Amino acid sequence: MAASFGVSSAAVQAVKSSASPLPSPPVIRSEARPISGRINRSRKAGKIATHAVAARTENPASAASKTGHEVLLFEALREGLEEEMERDPRVCIFGEDVGHYGGSYKVSKGLAEKYGDLRVLDTPIAENSFTGMAVGAAMTGLRPVVEGMNMGFLLLAFNQISDNCGMLHYTSGGQFTIPTVIRGPGGVGRQLGAEHSQRLESYFQSIPGIQMVACSTPYNAKGLMKAAIRSENPVVLFEHVLLYNLKERIPDEEYVVSLEEAEMVRPGKHVTILTYSRMRYHVMQAAKTLVNKGYDPEVIDIRSLKPFDLHTIGNSIKKTHKVLIVEECMRTGGIGASLTAAINENFNDYLDAPIVCLSSQDVPTPYAGTLEEVTVVQPPQIVTAVEQLCR
Amino acid sequence: MGSWFARSRSIPYLLKRNISFLHANSSCKTLPPYKSPHGFRERPPASILSFRRLESAMVGKQAQAVAYTDDDGESQSIEFPGGRVGFTTQMEFISEATDKRVPCYRVLDDDGFPIAGTRFDQLDEETAVRMYKSMVSLQIMDTIFYEAQRQGRLSFYLTSTGEEAINIATAAALSPDDIILPQYREPGILLWRGFSIEEFASQCFGTKDGHGKGRQMPIHYGSKDLNFITVSSPIATQLPQAAGVAYSLKMDGKEACAVAFTGDGGTSEGDFHAAMNFAAVMEAPVLFICRNNGWAISTPVSEQFRSDGVVVKGQAYGIRSIRVDGNDALAVYSAIRAARMMVVREQKPVLVEALTYRVGHHSTSDDSTKYRSVKEIEQWKRSRNPMTRFRNWVQANGWWSDQEEAELRGTLRNQVLKAIQVAEKAEKPCLGDLFSDVYDKLPSNLQQQEKSLRQTITRHKQDFPPDVPL
Numbered sequence: 001m002a003a004s005f006g007v008s009s010a011a012v013q014a015v016k017s018s019a020s021p022l023p024s025p026p027v028i029r030s031e032a033r034p035i036s037g038r039i040n041r042s043r044k045a046g047k048i049a050t051h052a053v054a055a056r057t058e059n060p061a062s063a064a065s066k067t068g069h070e071v072l073l074f075e076a077l078r079e080g081l082e083e084e085m086e087r088d089p090r091v092c093i094f095g096e097d098v099g100h101y102g103g104s105y106k107v108s109k110g111l112a113e114k115y116g117d118l119r120v121l122d123t124p125i126a127e128n129s130f131t132g133m134a135v136g137a138a139m140t141g142l143r144p145v146v147e148g149m150n151m152g153f154l155l156l157a158f159n160q161i162s163d164n165c166g167m168l169h170y171t172s173g174g175q176f177t178i179p180t181v182i183r184g185p186g187g188v189g190r191q192l193g194a195e196h197s198q199r200l201e202s203y204f205q206s207i208p209g210i211q212m213v214a215c216s217t218p219y220n221a222k223g224l225m226k227a228a229i230r231s232e233n234p235v236v237l238f239e240h241v242l243l244y245n246l247k248e249r250i251p252d253e254e255y256v257v258s259l260e261e262a263e264m265v266r267p268g269k270h271v272t273i274l275t276y277s278r279m280r281y282h283v284m285q286a287a288k289t290l291v292n293k294g295y296d297p298e299v300i301d302i303r304s305l306k307p308f309d310l311h312t313i314g315n316s317i318k319k320t321h322k323v324l325i326v327e328e329c330m331r332t333g334g335i336g337a338s339l340t341a342a343i344n345e346n347f348n349d350y351l352d353a354p355i356v357c358l359s360s361q362d363v364p365t366p367y368a369g370t371l372e373e374v375t376v377v378q379p380p381q382i383v384t385a386v387e388q389l390c391r
Numbered sequence: 392m393g394s395w396f397a398r399s400r401s402i403p404y405l406l407k408r409n410i411s412f413l414h415a416n417s418s419c420k421t422l423p424p425y426k427s428p429h430g431f432r433e434r435p436p437a438s439i440l441s442f443r444r445l446e447s448a449m450v451g452k453q454a455q456a457v458a459y460t461d462d463d464g465e466s467q468s469i470e471f472p473g474g475r476v477g478f479t480t481q482m483e484f485i486s487e488a489t490d491k492r493v494p495c496y497r498v499l500d501d502d503g504f505p506i507a508g509t510r511f512d513q514l515d516e517e518t519a520v521r522m523y524k525s526m527v528s529l530q531i532m533d534t535i536f537y538e539a540q541r542q543g544r545l546s547f548y549l550t551s552t553g554e555e556a557i558n559i560a561t562a563a564a565l566s567p568d569d570i571i572l573p574q575y576r577e578p579g580i581l582l583w584r585g586f587s588i589e590e591f592a593s594q595c596f597g598t599k600d601g602h603g604k605g606r607q608m609p610i611h612y613g614s615k616d617l618n619f620i621t622v623s624s625p626i627a628t629q630l631p632q633a634a635g636v637a638y639s640l641k642m643d644g645k646e647a648c649a650v651a652f653t654g655d656g657g658t659s660e661g662d663f664h665a666a667m668n669f670a671a672v673m674e675a676p677v678l679f680i681c682r683n684n685g686w687a688i689s690t691p692v693s694e695q696f697r698s699d700g701v702v703v704k705g706q707a708y709g710i711r712s713i714r715v716d717g718n719d720a721l722a723v724y725s726a727i728r729a730a731r732m733m734v735v736r737e738q739k740p741v742l743v744e745a746l747t748y749r750v751g752h753h754s755t756s757d758d759s760t761k762y763r764s765v766k767e768i769e770q771w772k773r774s775r776n777p778m779t780r781f782r783n784w785v786q787a788n789g790w791w792s793d794q795e796e797a798e799l800r801g802t803l804r805n806q807v808l809k810a811i812q813v814a815e816k817a818e819k820p821c822l823g824d825l826f827s828d829v830y831d832k833l834p835s836n837l838q839q840q841e842k843s844l845r846q847t848i849t850r851h852k853q854d855f856p857p858d859v860p861l
Binding site: 118136140171260 | 601603607613614633639640831834
């Protein structure tokens, strides 16, 4: 029960590695909190538990708390939102149909009734506008959470996200902070058509000044939502259309998850598989097959898309010496492309084989179900890739 | 519809606890809607802000209050989402233009004498003289900084020549608590609020003393203390942000408003329309001020829009609007004061179109004689100068003299020149400022990049400018 110790194992590893002359950069910020690994059973004023999740079993929440409660992922997001709105009266929500309708995926259901429709604001249809509005509100002291009905629509808000969210803190000389959270469902769904199947993390990853995280389980969804709201930086939280109904038992006590840390889903020693969001489940499905065939893959959900948690990733590579990246982005210019470059630059010496990256093709997502299925990476491909890597 | 009212009772309890209601009204009962027989809602003084937002969100209800009979005697109406609407059997198109353009509110005539019968907010001597002196400061600052750019000492500059009245009169009419979201031709507001010439120079020269820490190009001023949001180059992006600022002020129950500026060109941007719509729907206290100076770099207004200027766009979004002579300092002062009062008391947006003329070039990267006649520019500069008009009025009141003018100009000129000299030689921001403030704390990738850059500089010292502190 690593969680009962005062220091998380990730922090311990970080301390060890910072003493060594190896070039891997330390994980930011999570190390700075010495007592953060402990679950706070008695919630003191202002103290919250931060789980550094480096050494975790597949079902982290049940190890942490036997009591807990079962939630679906969208309910976990809502819990996170509600707790933060309760805790800090400056938190507000903007988006289309977030108010009495409760959001298109019910993430803000019931919040307008509880907090009023000023704090949970239904906006007219103009993404650039309500994102700009969030920037203005953030500069004057509020903490807005902006919902894009679908991530793809936030392309209309690109200017506000890039030039204003990302840059105003810098260009104003640090005078104005923009603590916004921009969230919404993205990724390839079930026959939603090309415009509703965008992977915006590809386009946003270059914007200086923002952070990007992707949730994949109810546990990390709630934790990331809370952490994102508390962060002083603008954070883009990527949810996936197909993951909203995942069920998991999460702790009753309050917890926050680090924005810059990756999650160890399955420790192993033959190959490091890096993935995030929905592809995590395809990878785990492939992992079952691989285990039956005698392989021992280490699966890491990178969670933090900007910046990458090169500390956790690096430690894994030093152990396995082989990397497979499984992503839903398109081949060109996706998260996988950047991650490949970052790993090659930092851990080239530790690689026994070139990095393999499985991504979607550079095509708009087709509507036809059969075609859509083959545009995303499927478990058999992952199995084949591992077999080839480990030969 | 009933559920709207039921929900509204609980809202004030749940809003921020430190909302200060302008009237002590802690009993959170539903306010009875105030209705006049003409269907125009008269608002009670700003008290429980959230209620009115809910109530007025129902456009249909509002229209329903009117017993529908229109002048043609059509006593029937049909109901659609959005409310009741009368119908007519005559197919009539609304004309794209009215016979007469919307008139322009004006106080002083071309020579600076109050027009008979005009109503305006009387200025006291102190305010009037301060306003005039600020206009002179702005003009001198613009002239000298522009010259400095031409001499190669500054990389870029943008003047507000011809728009001094809008700059200063607006600033004087607002409260220091009002948050300004500028386009870029409003430095006069900063000047009025106390930004010093030295601070202007620091920003333009990108020194370490500048508020922007040398990160933005010249004239992109910003000051949190003076409630002036940093200028951002893309046009009209500040307009939706103004809705957000206003939303924040509304939540806090502050007696202040957001003031967003744009030019005539900016009203073509999608952000303008969306921001106006948002502000109207949310009943956000935003004062939109459009400086219609006739030119968007080389695009004249005839090629920018086909409507009667910008003022008519207000009604399209359900926003009250007014057109004012932007070169008449008194008219601008009165109109902005009235508009601000409406915005703050009624908690709804107002649009002010200030007609003026951009005497200078768009910026130092522009030569406007290429697309407009020198004669036109000269005419506005000489005979329709906002500063001359106001000066005549101030002098006619016995509050100013030629001698004071000469003295002021001399002093200011020296002050600006000195400020430029000092800023030119001042230290530039240190290397660390390249990486700080991207995030709240320096993340690992930026730490790495900074380290790498410093290593490179150490190895190749001769290739790097010697005056950048490390």
